[in-house]
Amino acid sequence: MRKIKKVLLIDDDNITNYLNNSIISNLEMAEEVIMKMNGAEAINYLRKDCKATVNNFPNLILLDLKMPVMDGFEFLQEFEKLCNKDRHKIHVVILTTSRDAEDLIKLINLGNYYFVNKPLTTEKFLDIHHRYFREYE
Numbered sequence: 001m002r003k004i005k006k007v008l009l010i011d012d013d014n015i016t017n018y019l020n021n022s023i024i025s026n027l028e029m030a031e032e033v034i035m036k037m038n039g040a041e042a043i044n045y046l047r048k049d050c051k052a053t054v055n056n057f058p059n060l061i062l063l064d065l066k067m068p069v070m071d072g073f074e075f076l077q078e079f080e081k082l083c084n085k086d087r088h089k090i091h092v093v094i095l096t097t098s099r100d101a102e103d104l105i106k107l108i109n110l111g112n113y114y115f116v117n118k119p120l121t122t123e124k125f126l127d128i129h130h131r132y133f134r135e136y137e
């Protein structure tokens with residue numbers, strides 16, 4: 001399997017970010033993994049470091065919903081403004097413990113997002129890779 005060019009992990013828990021990064025690194029499935037602690041940090045990274053050019057954006061974003069400063073829902077709203085035209089090139093996967101029906105309804109209203117329950121496992125990541133990056137296999 002070929003590597004994903006860039007993965008962005010957005011979660012306010014350092015341990016979760018560390019574990020998710022370890023899974024991806026152990027599988028050798030990404031050239032680069034970037035970690036941000038909330039949606040605001042991630043949006044700022046995308047605006048500044050990626051120069052708001054979709055070709056420089058991560059190919060995969062793993063996003064927690066419940067975070068301080070800017071939660072996952074707020075991130076998604078800002079993210080859509082950044083890359084609305086080329087949105088199909090960037091895959092956002094919601095990685096959360098939330099089982100709240102209201103959260104699912106909000107996600108449906110915001111767009112078509114794949115929802116994975118935490119914790120991320122090797123099997124879950126391989127499923128994400130197969131779902132979105134099959135052409136690389």
